[in-house]
Amino acid sequence: MILTVTPNPSLDRSYEVLALKRGEVIRAESERTDPGGKGVNVSRAVAAAGWRTVAVLPLGGAPGALVAELLDAQGIEVAPVPIAGATRSNIALAESDGVLTKINAPGPDVSAAEQELLLETVREQSRDADWIACCGSLPGGLAPSWYADVVLRAHAGGARIALDTSGRALLEALRARPDVVKPNAEELARAVGRPLATVGDALKAAEELRTMGAGAVLASLGADGQLLVEETGAWFGNARVAAVRSNVGAGDSSLAGFLVAGGTGPEALASAVAHGAAAVQLPGSVMPTPADLDPAAVTVTAEIPLDRELTEPAS
Structure with missing residues (x-):
């Protein structure tokens, strides 16, 4: 069983449009409403792969009720934590050329x-878990060290932790050795703290993240592929893709694929x-x-193309 923790879930509305033109009325070619948040997406991908998963997430208001209903319809066990604030709603606009525009709401504050x-x-839910995947941004009220606390508690209970977050929350959590x-x-x-122009960078x-505390690093480089760096070695992987429809949740699907394997x-x-x-060849966040x-x-190889320039250099 893979347990997911999503401190800031969402109700995601995705629209496919021919082109996004500022200031104009745009008619959508299609629309979808999905339960969202990085950990929620991991649970959805794990369930789609045929594995059992439990999603722990704070839920509030009508959007939160709909998130729980949609997850239940997909056969995902939900361990909801009731909150006073309403679960956030996000919007994604996918253009026909593959360009994606996202509007993510900040989410409600979570009390002590x-x-x-x-x-x-x-x-309580982690007792039977093979992995705990903690994913996404932290809502208001949660300190940047919150994920570090989860990692320490999980390790004390004998569980393995996969972490997908960023910024200070990531740096704080590295000290707890996910x-x-x-x-x-x-x-x-x-x-x-520096730009990355090549796969070697x-x-x-x-x-460096491993020296800072990560047991392994699964780095997504977008269209350029993925890197896995762990104690036993490093590998580079990529795949042929016919056409990109939406990259919403693609990284979360990758993490799910990594864990179930x-x-x-x-x-x-x-x-x-x-x-x-x-995932990128499917609509919305399917x-x-x-x-x-x-x-x-x-293709996966230990011969990493160090000099290959990244399509979109990161800074």
Whole structure:
């Protein structure tokens, strides 16, 4: 079982449009409403892969009730933590050329009592977990050290932790030594405090995160592929993609693929790349099923292309 923790979940509304023109009325070609938040997406991808998952998340108001209803319809067990504030709603606009515009709301404040209930719910639900995936931004009221506290408590209970967050929350959590962290290129650059122009730059940055406390680093480099750096070695993976429809949740799908494949080594990296590549070819934040995966399109190698320039350099 994979337990996910999403401190700042959302109700995600996705629209496909031909082109985004500022100041004009735009008619959507299609629309979707999905439960959102990085950890929620990981649970959705894990469930789509046929694994059991439990999603721990604070929920409030009508949007929170709809998030729980949508997750239940997808066969995902929900461990809700009731909060006074309303769960946030996000909007994603996907243009026909693959450009994505997102509007993410900040989310409600979480009181001290609600925070403690959230931690206690994680403790209760983690007893049968193979992995705990803690993902996303922190809502108002939660200190940057909150994820570090979760990591310490999880390790005390014998669970492994995968962490996908950024900024100060990531740096604080590294001190608690999470088993895996999953930054994208921009988050990786911010963590080490310098721009990344090549795959080699990203590799060095991932190695630095390991010296700062990460057991392993699964770094998503967007269209350029993914890096896995851990104690036993480093690997680079990428995949052929016919056409990008939406990258919403693609990184979360990658993390799910990595965890269901064991969470270590080149085989897990190949699974992560396959899941991410499948996700970007689906609309909105639809998570891929095994039928959507194309393992033959994936390449994983220990010969990392150090001099390859990143399509979108991170700073």
